[in-house]
Amino acid sequence: MLSYRTLIAVSSVVLSLATLDVGAASRKLVLTPAEQAQVEQQVAKGLAVARKLVARDDPADFGLQQREDVARLQLGRPLETYAFDRPALQSFQSGQAATELIVSADIIKYPVMVDGTVRFLITLEKELAGWKLASIGSANLGKGLTLVLERFGGQRASIMLVEAREARAAFALVKEEGGRERLFYVYDTPWLFNPNVRNDGAEQSLKALAPQLRSAMDAFAPGTNP
Numbered sequence: 001m002l003s004y005r006t007l008i009a010v011s012s013v014v015l016s017l018a019t020l021d022v023g024a025a026s027r028k029l030v031l032t033p034a035e036q037a038q039v040e041q042q043v044a045k046g047l048a049v050a051r052k053l054v055a056r057d058d059p060a061d062f063g064l065q066q067r068e069d070v071a072r073l074q075l076g077r078p079l080e081t082y083a084f085d086r087p088a089l090q091s092f093q094s095g096q097a098a099t100e101l102i103v104s105a106d107i108i109k110y111p112v113m114v115d116g117t118v119r120f121l122i123t124l125e126k127e128l129a130g131w132k133l134a135s136i137g138s139a140n141l142g143k144g145l146t147l148v149l150e151r152f153g154g155q156r157a158s159i160m161l162v163e164a165r166e167a168r169a170a171f172a173l174v175k176e177e178g179g180r181e182r183l184f185y186v187y188d189t190p191w192l193f194n195p196n197v198r199n200d201g202a203e204q205s206l207k208a209l210a211p212q213l214r215s216a217m218d219a220f221a222p223g224t225n226p
Contacts, residue, residue, distance in 0.1 A: 038131040039124060043110055046122035046133050047073065050112065053136065063119035063139035076111030076118060076149065077159070080104070082173070084164040089214040094207050098173055098181050101210070102162055107134070109161055111145055118142040118149065141170060144186025144199030148172040151201070152182075161186075167216035168192050171204065183209065193219075 031039060054062055054070045064070070082102040089101055106126035111118040119142055125134040145161075152159060158175040162183075169191050174182040183204040191197040193216040197204065 035131060039108070042124050042131055042133045043075065043122060046110070046124075046136055047075070047112070049133070050120070050122065050136050061139065062137070063142045064114065069114050069119075072114050073119075074113050075122075076113050077153065079109045079111065079145075079159060079161045079172075081107035081109050081123075081161045081163060084162060084167075084213055084217070086166075086214070086217055089210055089217070092210040092214070096206075098162070098183055098206050099175065101206075102160075102173070105163070109138070111149070116146070116150070118145045140188040141186050143188055144170075144184065145172060147199065147201045148174065148184050148186065152176075164213055164217060166220045167213050168220060169197075169213070169216070181206075 050062065050073065051070050054064060054067055059065065059067050059069065083105045084101055085103045088103075092101060108124045108131070110122040110124070112120050112122060119139060120136065121138040121141060122133070123135040123138070124131050126132075141161075148159060152174050156177040160173045160175075162171045162173045164170070170186050172184045172186050174184070176182070183206055184199070184201065185191060185197045185204055186199050188199060194212055197209070
C-alpha cells in the first residue's frame with residue numbers, strides 16, 4: 001500500500017501537469033478535476049504495481065541495480081507523448097518547427113527516478129472511460145531522458161516525448177521559454193536507420209532528420225521488410 005508521503009508526491013506531480021505547456025500549436029494540456037483524480041489514481045497504481053514487479057522480477061529490467069532501490073523511487077515531471085505525423089513529414093519544408101510535425105498520442109509518461117536518474121516510465125493512456133495505466137517499463141529511455149532532464153528540467157521549458165514507432169525511434173522535444181525548439185534522440189541504442197543518431201546529448205537537426213524519418217517510416221511500415 002502506498003504511503004501518505006507517496007500519495008502527496010503523486011498529487012504534486014499530477015497537479016503540475018494541469019498547466020503543462022506542451023507547445024504544439026500553442027495548446028496547453030488542461031485536465032479537468034475528474035481527469036486529475038483519474039491520473040493521480042492511475043499513477044499511484046503504477047507505482048504500487050512497479051514495486052511488486054521489481055520484487056518478483058529482475059530489477060535490471062526496470063533499470064535498477066538492486067531490489068532495495070524500489071524504496072527510493074520518485075516520480076519525475078510528466079511528459080505528454082506525441083507521434084510524428086507521416087503526411088506532415090512528407091510535406092516538410094526547411095524552417096518548419098518540430099511542433100508542426102507532431103500529433104497528440106493521448107499518452108502521458110511519468111519518469112520514475114532514483115537519485116535523479118530516470119530508471120523506467122509509467123505510461124497512462126486516455127481511453128473513452130478516461131485515463132488508464134497502460135504499461136510500466138521502457139528502461140531503454142532512461143539514459144537519454146536523464147540527460148535532457150538534467151539540462152532543461154530546472155528551466156521554464158516544455159519537454160515532450162515524441163515517438164516514431166514505424167521508424168523505431170523516440171525523441172525528447174524541448175521548447176524553451178523563448179520559443180526555441182531542441183530535439184534529442186533518447187533510445188539507449190543508436191537509431192537502426194542511422195547509427196550516428198544516438199543518445200549522447202547531441203541536439204538533432206530537424207532539417208536533416210525529417211527526410212530520414214520519412215524514409216524510415218516508409219521502410220518500416222506494416223507490410224514491408226526492411
